[in-house]
Amino acid sequence: MANNQSVRRHLDAFTRGRIIGKLEEGRSVTSVAAEFGIAHSIVSRLWRQFQTTGTAIQGFSSGRPRGTTPGDDRYIVLQARRNRRKTAGEIARHTTQATGRPISRFTVARRLHGGGLFARRPVRCVPLTPAHRRRRSLWCREHRNWRDN
Numbered sequence: 001m002a003n004n005q006s007v008r009r010h011l012d013a014f015t016r017g018r019i020i021g022k023l024e025e026g027r028s029v030t031s032v033a034a035e036f037g038i039a040h041s042i043v044s045r046l047w048r049q050f051q052t053t054g055t056a057i058q059g060f061s062s063g064r065p066r067g068t069t070p071g072d073d074r075y076i077v078l079q080a081r082r083n084r085r086k087t088a089g090e091i092a093r094h095t096t097q098a099t100g101r102p103i104s105r106f107t108v109a110r111r112l113h114g115g116g117l118f119a120r121r122p123v124r125c126v127p128l129t130p131a132h133r134r135r136r137s138l139w140c141r142e143h144r145n146w147r148d149n
Contacts, residue, residue: 011038012070016046016056023047067107072099076108077115088112088119 011019015036022032023043033043050056068076072095079091086094088105091112095103109119128136 010058011042011046013057016058019043019046020050020056023050067101067103068095068099068111072103073111073114076111077117080112080115080117 019032019036022035023029029043029047030040033040036043046056075098076091076095079094080086088108092103092105092108095108112118
């Protein structure tokens with residue numbers, strides 16, 4: 001990952017259920033982890049949680065609840081990919097109208113960042129007209145014999 005930062009992806013309830021189902025079939029933790037492309041420790045911890053509590057649902061977390069659902073996040077990224085010229089503010093207004101929940105442009109920018117989309121300005125060079133080129137060439141010819149002193 002960039003800047004040696006790991007990306008944390010939480011398993012959704014459906015994937016957790018699939019993992020538990022495969023483990024109940026008698027498959028090994030290592031083979032299930034390899035199939036889903038996740039760490040052995042994650043599958044092991046999930047299996048241990050299921051055996052002790054009897055459920056694989058994710059517990060409640062502290063902190064402010066997210067303003068968008070995973071579906072909203074996918075919709076935001078989709079809107080940006082469909083129209084690359086849309087600003088975060090425009091996407092926020094469109095998403096607010098679609099979901100009925102207010103979403104700020106900063107939230108949209110974070111979701112786009114999470115989806116791998118970043119705001120960048122293309123590098124633009126100063127356009128040279130034929131007159132500019134002529135004057136540049138003339139200046140270079142005049143100063144061809146210049147020395148450091």
